[in-house]
Amino acid sequence: MDIKEFLKEVNAVPHVSGYENELTDVLTSKFSKYAEVSVDKFGNLVAHKKGTGNGPKVMLCAHMDEIGMMVSALCENGFVKFTNIGGIDKRNILAQEVTIHGREKVFGVIGIKPPHLTSSADMKKPVSFYDMAIDTGYSQEKLEKLVRPGDIITFNQDIAELKGGKITGKALDNSVGVAAMYCAMKNLAHYNHNADIYFVASAQEEVGLRGAKTATYNIKPDIGIAIDVTFGRASGLGEHESSELGKGPSIAVGPGQTRKLFNALKKVAGNNNIPYQVDVIAQGGGADFYEIQIGEGGVISILLSIPLKYMHSTVETAAISDIENCGKLISDYIISLQGAEEGEECYWKN
Numbered sequence: 001m002d003i004k005e006f007l008k009e010v011n012a013v014p015h016v017s018g019y020e021n022e023l024t025d026v027l028t029s030k031f032s033k034y035a036e037v038s039v040d041k042f043g044n045l046v047a048h049k050k051g052t053g054n055g056p057k058v059m060l061c062a063h064m065d066e067i068g069m070m071v072s073a074l075c076e077n078g079f080v081k082f083t084n085i086g087g088i089d090k091r092n093i094l095a096q097e098v099t100i101h102g103r104e105k106v107f108g109v110i111g112i113k114p115p116h117l118t119s120s121a122d123m124k125k126p127v128s129f130y131d132m133a134i135d136t137g138y139s140q141e142k143l144e145k146l147v148r149p150g151d152i153i154t155f156n157q158d159i160a161e162l163k164g165g166k167i168t169g170k171a172l173d174n175s176v177g178v179a180a181m182y183c184a185m186k187n188l189a190h191y192n193h194n195a196d197i198y199f200v201a202s203a204q205e206e207v208g209l210r211g212a213k214t215a216t217y218n219i220k221p222d223i224g225i226a227i228d229v230t231f232g233r234a235s236g237l238g239e240h241e242s243s244e245l246g247k248g249p250s251i252a253v254g255p256g257q258t259r260k261l262f263n264a265l266k267k268v269a270g271n272n273n274i275p276y277q278v279d280v281i282a283q284g285g286g287a288d289f290y291e292i293q294i295g296e297g298g299v300i301s302i303l304l305s306i307p308l309k310y311m312h313s314t315v316e317t318a319a320i321s322d323i324e325n326c327g328k329l330i331s332d333y334i335i336s337l338q339g340a341e342e343g344e345e346c347y348w349k350n
Contacts, residue, residue, distance in 0.1 A: 003179050003320050004167060006030075008159045010175045014101055016068030016152045017085050017207045018043075023064055027178070027201055034185045035199060042214040043203035047185065048196075055194025055337050056348045059221035059299075060184065060330060061212055061288050062177035062228065063205030066170070067312060069153035071100060078138035080108065082153055083129055086206030090127055092313045097156040098134060102147035107156075108134040157314040165320050166245065172316040174205070176306045176323050177227040180249075183327025188334060195223075195337045205288055212288035216295030222348040223261065223300050225333075226289035227326065230279050230305035232317065240280075243307040245319040248275030249326035252303040254282050256293055260347040261302045268333045274325050279305055300348050304329070 015023035024045050031037050035047035045064070067086030074080060080100060093110055100106040110132055115123070134153070136143060159169040181199055188197070198219050202211030216224065230250050233242040243250045251265050269276045281303070284290055289303040306326055309317040 017065040045201040047199040053194035056222035064201040080134040180326035184330035187331035224292035229308035232307035232309035250279035
């Protein structure tokens with residue numbers, strides 16, 4: 001299965017933060033071909049591929065949850081009030097098509113007041129979640145048989161292809177990271193490697209990096225690599241705040257990233273002709289990495305990111321080559337870990 005088909009299958013099932021179970025089933029069927037799969041108490045999917053020697057315990061972590069919404073109340077004339085789960089930009093959701101995952105799937109649209117009937121003052125105001133509603137067309141009586149407060153809501157947006165090897169759709173944050181991890185897993189299928197590898201599809205990243213925290217505590221890795229997305233170069237974004245699509249994954253550098261791991265990844269990329277970019281992160285941020293690095297007594301760790309345009313929208317856009325190269329960088333790095341007793345290769349040891 002190629003990356004496009006993988007992403008289409010992943011995004012065909014709802015995986016809003018805290019409700020990742022359907023995606024967990026999909027990923028289990030794929031990951032179990034290459035590693036021993038389990039699901040921990042928190043809902044993280046963990047695929048363990050044992051090493052052959054005295055190499056380090058490596059945790060690869062890509063969050064599998066997507067931003068979404070939740071039903072908060074049912075109103076007359078088939079309207080549904082809702083709230084957000086994760087960092088939804090309210091500017092992006094007016095006039096969107098959605099699915100409410102109730103007792104049955106219910107199609108709806110997020111309506112918008114016609115501009116003809118909106119005052120100039122209201123046109124300048126941001127729209128609140130409390131002012132929006134989903135129109136299902138049902139009566140309240142019928143709706144109450146199908147939908148309850150607490151049901152999740154997802155956007156209706158399939159994966160589509162753009163020119164130049166690009167793809168677009170919802171929830172590419174972070175299905176592209178999961179896809180890169182899957183590429184690495186497939187690349188390593190026929191290799192003997194010393195490192196003990198834990199591929200983690202973490203839960204509830206979008207609401208507080210929660211899955212990465214619990215997984216790190218359980219696995220206690222020597223090395224942690226988080227795989228997520230970074231801001232892709234688009235109109236209005238400069239080089240200092242974004243990465244170019246198609247130029248390879250971005251390797252983070254900054255006070256939180258382990259410098260020796262940063263140098264090791266750059267060396268692997270250079271030795272294997274893998275294009276990469278550098279993502280300067282001087283402060284903390286919102287990726288799983290920030291929980292992995294402080295897990296237990298601290299973990300040698302780093303963040304790898306795939307450039308993504310239009311983050312947290314229904315038209316997120318990424319380059320397939322960046323996903324493939326991110327997976328190759330990870331797998332080639334794993335192969336490079338030979339578990340020597342001293343020297344640069346053993347920087348994970350105190």
